[in-house]
Amino acid sequence: MRHRNIVLIAISLLCTFGLSGCDKPGSAEQAGKNIDEAASETGKKVDETIDKYESKVSEQGAESAQVWADTEVTTKVKAGLLGEPGLKSLQISVDTVGGVVTLTGKADSQANSDKAGAIALAIDGVENVVNQLTLTATQ
Template sequence: MNIVKNLKLISVSTLLALGLIACEKPGPAESVGKKIDTVTDEAGEKMGETTEKIAAAVNDAEITAKVKAAIFAEPGLKTLQISVDTDKGVVTLSGSVDSEQNSDRAESLAGAVAGVKDIENRLVLKPAK
């Protein structure tokens, strides 16, 4: 009788041990789970990059608006043809001014705006009439 009990106990123990060993081997569910994790991680990275690009574009638009407002508020500059463009904090001034002093003033106003990293002054002097 003890032998039968011992055999049953050994059989059950062996089955449990084999079941545990089988659980450690990756099956289809684990493989799919790893793929889902990889795709989720990649999507998260792309969303982060997109969010950064959107924030940079909004920041550039804000800088452009502030530089334009500063130039327009300046009595000697508001009637001149000055275009403002901002890319990654670098402000490009283009168009025409009637004096070197006004070109320098527009550049100075642009440089005073928060977030401006650099200024490319492409303003040209228009001929006096």
């Protein structure tokens, strides 16, 4: 839709420049040159606009893909933590940004904190783990 609007604007500009060339004194050849120049300039501007638009769409697509990948990693880490016996996984929050997993919350021992970090690191797509779990005394 946006591309079609740009083309319509370009055609309108082309016609306007062409008609303005016909009003000037001189030969039809000069008017034709004016039309050619206007068409060339308009084509360049349309191409630049389309290139910028395509670049933005590509950037947004890449950002969306990263968000989906991070969401998938977070889900896999949470599932891995839930499946680990003895680990109080409901007290552990998982956040993933750019493949870096951050664990926050509470662990009842250093061993369980380390275990949670190792489980997260073993998940495909995890680049690094930032383990910010705090230790709480068992009751």
